[in-house]
């Protein structure tokens with residue numbers, strides 16, 4: 160094997176791809192299922208732990224630059240409300256964050272799809288990092304396996320019930336790896352999560368939405384709206400200049416939703432920017448007739464953006480107004496804001512340091 164042989168990450172492969180690999184190494188197909196279970200069910204960190212695989216297969220894979228990427232859990236912060244924020248390092252020394260949010264019987268994990276983000280939403284701490292790189296499918300799913308390990312130690316019996324691609328990064332900006340990770344996470348020999356319990360949250364990248372509409376696996380969709388008109392959305396989310404509200408909503412109208420499923424529109428409420436009566440009326444008009452709900456998220460403060468969270472009265476007024484105009488609304492209670500784990504606050508300290516050094 161030449162030194163320039165392409166490295167293949169086993170954790171990023173689907174079962175059928177693993178099968179092809181195993182056959183190419185001269186071993187029977189059933190070994191692929193064993194390998195798959197070790198990687199995606201038992202979550203081994205190294206192939207040496209896959210003890211029922213023939214040593215000949217393991218050494219043949221290693222000789223062909225087939226590796227098993229493994230993230231490392233660097234730090235866990237625990238909120239008084241039970242939320243846990245995990246700082247995780249990649250094999251090239253980058254840091255990402257993932258958050259575990261308990262809610263009654265549910266345990267939702269918010270996972271990252273990129274290191275940093277290129278989208279520059281003005282209210283978001285991650286945006287200040289810029290985009291460092293995409294995560295591979297293996298790195299996306301490994302966040303879930305690390306969280307499972309953590310729960311097994313700290314909360315035995317609790318399991319992850321829901322996944323949201325709402326951590327660092329814009330999932331549709333890393334479309335292929337995100338789709339690959341969805342296939343892996345929903346496979347019945349792996350984490351076996353239903354696609355109905357997985358939500359991809361996007362700013363509304365129109366080409367990505369069109370590709371997702373045609374894919375064989377469609378998770379729940381959450382779209383960050385955050386404004387009632389282009390003038391405000393242009394300022395808050397610069398991507399709006401490329402895909403304005405009318406284009407975004409038309410794309411979503413054409414999106415093939417399964418029966419009884421709704422699109423969630425996220426609306427980060429910023430004092431004096433998008434929280435007036437007129438905003439509520441415009442949002443209700445924009446979304447009239449859509450199978451949707453409006454998730455109102457009072458802005459979670461962080462020092463990297465110049466906004467303010469509206470007062471409780473202003474939040475209530477906005478929600479009541481939107482409700483009275485026929486919108487199904489849900490007010491998101493901030494979770495983990497004492498450890499900067501709430502929505503829009505993810506940008507770990509080390510990488511904030513990098514940003515400051517760069518500027």
Ligand code: SF4
Nearest residue numbers: 276278280283286328
């Ligand atoms: S809100 Fe999401 S898409 Fe926008 S900058 Fe932050 S991480 Fe990126």
